[in-house]
Amino acid sequence: MANLQDVATAAGVSKATVSRYLNGSLELPERTASLIDAAIRTLNYTPNPHARRLSLGRSDTIALIVPDISSPFFAALVGAVEAEASDMGLALALYATLNSPERELSYLDLVRTGHADGLIFVTNHAGTDRLAQKINHLPRCVVVDEDVVGTTAPKIFCDNRRGGWLAGRHLAQQGHRHVLFVGGVDEMVSGARRFEGFSAGIAEVSGPDHAIDRISGLYTVSAGRAAGQAFVAQDPASRPTAIFATSDELLIGLYEVLAEAGIPIPQEVSVVGFDDVGPLHLFAPAVTAVRQPVRDLGQHALKLLLATDNADPANHPSEVLLDVTLIERNSVAPPVRPFHRNPNSEE
Numbered sequence: 001m002a003n004l005q006d007v008a009t010a011a012g013v014s015k016a017t018v019s020r021y022l023n024g025s026l027e028l029p030e031r032t033a034s035l036i037d038a039a040i041r042t043l044n045y046t047p048n049p050h051a052r053r054l055s056l057g058r059s060d061t062i063a064l065i066v067p068d069i070s071s072p073f074f075a076a077l078v079g080a081v082e083a084e085a086s087d088m089g090l091a092l093a094l095y096a097t098l099n100s101p102e103r104e105l106s107y108l109d110l111v112r113t114g115h116a117d118g119l120i121f122v123t124n125h126a127g128t129d130r131l132a133q134k135i136n137h138l139p140r141c142v143v144v145d146e147d148v149v150g151t152t153a154p155k156i157f158c159d160n161r162r163g164g165w166l167a168g169r170h171l172a173q174q175g176h177r178h179v180l181f182v183g184g185v186d187e188m189v190s191g192a193r194r195f196e197g198f199s200a201g202i203a204e205v206s207g208p209d210h211a212i213d214r215i216s217g218l219y220t221v222s223a224g225r226a227a228g229q230a231f232v233a234q235d236p237a238s239r240p241t242a243i244f245a246t247s248d249e250l251l252i253g254l255y256e257v258l259a260e261a262g263i264p265i266p267q268e269v270s271v272v273g274f275d276d277v278g279p280l281h282l283f284a285p286a287v288t289a290v291r292q293p294v295r296d297l298g299q300h301a302l303k304l305l306l307a308t309d310n311a312d313p314a315n316h317p318s319e320v321l322l323d324v325t326l327i328e329r330n331s332v333a334p335p336v337r338p339f340h341r342n343p344n345s346e347e
Contacts, residue, residue, distance in 0.1 A: 215230055
């Protein structure tokens with residue numbers, strides 16, 4: 001098999017000239033270019049793509065770090081990034097952390113010392129100063145879906161505050177005044193924004209005449225079960241009449257417990273979810289939910305990454321928000337009990 005030096009010898013030029021001509025960094029006289037082209041055809045020379053990428057200082061590989069690929073949300077996000085990368089002729093290196101902070105740090109070191117052209121980073125828990133510092137030392141990175149406080153990299157999220165507002169307003173319009181919020185308020189920026197929007201949406205319809213209970217936890221099925229068990233343990237006469245479960249995983253755990261306890265939805269309690277990536281339309285009853293455009297999130301993340309230079313933050317937006325929509329199904333109905341303020345509830 002002919003190599004670059006064989007082409008250079010046949011064309012009567014240097015190896016460096018052939019290399020620069022092929023990667024487009026050198027403009028040659030027409031006669032010299034014709035000699036190189038003829039030598040390539042005669043020798044049936046095929047450029048080595050790996051060597052060519054190295055000569056251009058890139059790998060044509062994008063790294064993607066996600067918490068878990070078994071979750072429908074993250075699986076859909078990975079699929080969207082993979083499809084977009086393939087269309088652009090890029091390879092994807094995937095790392096699943098299993099939601100472990102130590103694995104995140106380890107993978108960040110691996111990406112930094114490897115040959116990826118950039119990183120799309122997704123976490124599912126609150127960040128730390130150490131995590132933020134490692135991300136800030138990467139030459140090209142985009143933080144997606146959940147914020148890591150202290151990072152200077154560009155970020156792209158769905159509009160969590162608006163999603164919470166849509167859910168709160170919908171429940172208040174149905175007459176609910178005592179509601180339960182389940183999500184990562186204390187752990188994550190996304191949860192805090194969803195709660196802020198949720199509170200605003202309810203207040204916009206009901207004014208001060210409402211109460212919000214809150215159960216904080218990670219976006220996991222087990223946390224959803226725990227929230228469901230706490231709800232079931234309350235006095236039925238004073239329970240909230242509606243629940244906002246702020247992820248598909250939380251919703252699954254919540255539904256399991258409510259079904260086991262024989263609490264019908266929406267006859268006894270209304271439920272609104274968030275994400276709408278899993279088949280919530282197949283649940284019994286089908287779940288009203290705020291839908292995140294997860295595929296758009298993945299596609300926009302890759303495009304933003306390729307346009308990003310972390311060394312010059314002024315050249316990229318600090319935060320991009322994608323719109324969300326409320327999908328109305330069958331899990332919300334007017335409350336069966338009038339509102340009586342619980343002194344332990346939060347307004």
